[in-house]
Amino acid sequence: MQQLRPYVMSLAGFDPSAGAGILADIKCFEQLQVYGFGVCTALTVQTADVFLKNDWLDAGQIIDQAAPLLGKFEVKACKIGLIKDQDTLLEVLAFLKLKAPGIKIVLDPVLKASAGYTFHNWEESLEKLAPVLSQLDLITPNYPEMQVLAGNTAAQEAARAWSAYCPVLLKGGHNSTAAGTDYLFEAGGLRILKPDVQQVYQKHGSGCVLSAAITAALAKGQDLYTACFFGKKYIEQFLNSSPSLLGHHQL
Numbered sequence: 001m002q003q004l005r006p007y008v009m010s011l012a013g014f015d016p017s018a019g020a021g022i023l024a025d026i027k028c029f030e031q032l033q034v035y036g037f038g039v040c041t042a043l044t045v046q047t048a049d050v051f052l053k054n055d056w057l058d059a060g061q062i063i064d065q066a067a068p069l070l071g072k073f074e075v076k077a078c079k080i081g082l083i084k085d086q087d088t089l090l091e092v093l094a095f096l097k098l099k100a101p102g103i104k105i106v107l108d109p110v111l112k113a114s115a116g117y118t119f120h121n122w123e124e125s126l127e128k129l130a131p132v133l134s135q136l137d138l139i140t141p142n143y144p145e146m147q148v149l150a151g152n153t154a155a156q157e158a159a160r161a162w163s164a165y166c167p168v169l170l171k172g173g174h175n176s177t178a179a180g181t182d183y184l185f186e187a188g189g190l191r192i193l194k195p196d197v198q199q200v201y202q203k204h205g206s207g208c209v210l211s212a213a214i215t216a217a218l219a220k221g222q223d224l225y226t227a228c229f230f231g232k233k234y235i236e237q238f239l240n241s242s243p244s245l246l247g248h249h250q251l
Helices: 021-031 060-073 086-099 126-133 143-149 155-162 206-219 226-237
Strands: 009-014 033-048 051-056 075-080 104-107 168-170 182-186 189-193
Touching: 009 021, 009 060, 009 206, 021 033, 021 206, 033 060, 033 155, 051 086, 060 182, 075 086, 075 143, 075 206, 086 104, 086 182, 104 206, 126 155, 143 155, 155 182, 182 226, 206 226
Parallel strands: 009 033, 009 075, 075 104
Antiparallel strands: 033 051, 168 182, 182 189
16 A cells, blocks of 8 residues: 655745756655645746846735645645745744644745845844744755855854754855865754765755755654755755756656
C-alpha cells in the first residue's frame, strides 16, 4: 500500500523562468517526495538573467490562497520567500500559526533578484525584527542579506544575536574567507557545514532551492541540523547540474 507524502507549502513569487520562486520550490518538493502546494506572493516578469518588473500581492490575497489548503490538509512545513514587507509577513505568519499551530516555517529573506533588481530594504533593529523571528523555525540569509537586515553589522555577529529568537543558517556563497561554508547558529551554539565540492556553477534561484530542500526535510521529520545538512548536499548537486544559470533537480 502506498503511503501519503507529507504536505508542504511554498509562499513565494512566480518566476516565469521557473528557476526561482514557486515553480522552483515545487520542482524541488516533487524530487524530494513531498507534496507541494504553491501560494503566490508576487508576479514577476523575468528570465534567469534579466529582471523587468514585479507586482506584489497583499496579505489578504496571500491568505485567500492558503486558507482552503490549510483547511483541508495537514501541512507539515512552509517555506516563505519573496514577500512585500514586514507587515505583510507578520499578518501571514499570524494566519499560518492560527490555522496550523504545529507547522514548521522557514523564511528565505529575498531582498534582491540574482539579476540585480532590489525588491526592498528591510534594515531594522533586532527589536523590531523580533516579532518575525520568534515565529520562525529557521531563517536562511546569505552574507549580503544578513548585513542589510542587521544594519551593516558583521554577518556572523548579527546571526549569533538573531539566534536568540530563531535559528539562523548563514549561507556561505558570499563568504570571502571560507567560500561555501555555511554556519547554523542556534541558541545553544554553532554548527559548521563545510562544502563537499570545490567549485560550482552559479544558479538563478539557488537560495530558493536550498530553503525548499530544508523545508521538505523538516516535513519528513528530520531535525534542523540534519535538514540543513541534507539541503546543503542537495544544493551542491543542483549548482553543478548544468553550466547554465538554470539548474536541474536531482538526487
